[in-house]
Amino acid sequence: MKFFIDTANLEDIQKAYKIGVLSGVTTNPSLVAKENIKFEDRIAEICREVPDVESVSAEVTPNAITAEEMITEAEELININEGDDKITIKLPMNLEGLEACRYLSGKGVKTNVTLIFTVNQALLAARAGATYVSPFLGRLDDISEDGVLLVSKIAELFRLQKLDSQIIAASVRHPDHVTRVALAGADIATIPFQVIEQISKHPLTDQGIAKFAADWK
Known part of the structure; x- marks a missing residue:
């Protein structure tokens, strides 16, 4: 499983990139809004900071309601960093988003269909040509549904149906x-830097390092 970082904070992105485990960055307008910077400018900065990752997501805005509007925004986003081929267009899981996904995928553009909460939604997104599908497990857990079980079912379905879309475990x-x-x-987990820090630590590791240091002295 690969790791993407879910943030628009450049400092966190730089720290995760230096570790050497980062394969991509996911963002959305809400995350960028916290940074008090123009959306397009921050996407361009992220692309420059992580030159060799496979994907940097750029999401169409809620103002884009129709497939045509989403495609128009997507074409602008693709050119943010001079046509950088790692830019992935993030689209909502609805009929208009699927139509835009099919068009953009046909043009060779990477796409990520987001806000997926059922196996059938993931199947539709994959059939529309999505590069990535993003089930939101944390939000399902919040309403007492099993988000990890959803990821497991999608993975099994994609295996049986021989679908190429990658599963990004989100939230x-x-x-x-x-x-x-x-x-x-899951093919990918997109996580905040705080969680990356948490999974790198264990109290017995800290104790072992401290003991080695003491013995060396």
Whole structure:
């Protein structure tokens, strides 16, 4: 399973990139709004900071209601960083988003269909040509549904139907989520830097390092 970082904060992106485990960045207008910067400018900055990752997401705005409007915005987003081929267009899981996904995928543009909460939605997105599908497990957990089980079912369906779309486990809240979605068959987990820090640590590791340091002295 690969790791994307879910943020628009450049400092967190730089720290995750230096570790050497980062394969991509997911953002959305809400995350960029927290940074008090123009959306397009921050996407361009992210692309420059992570030159060799496979994907940097750029989401169409809620103002884009129709497929045509989404496609128009997508064409502008693709050119933010001079046509950088790692820019992935993030689209909503609805009929208009699927139509835009089919068109953009046909043009060779990477797409990520987001806000997926059922297996059938993931199937539709994959058939529309989505590069990535993003089930939101944390939000399902919030309403007492099993988000990891959804990831497992999507992974099994894609295996049986021989679908190429990659599963991005999104809305990951804590280290146990990371372990469980990896075992469930997610291709990618997109997580905040705080969770990356958490999964790198264990008290016995800290104790061992401290003991080695003491013994060396």
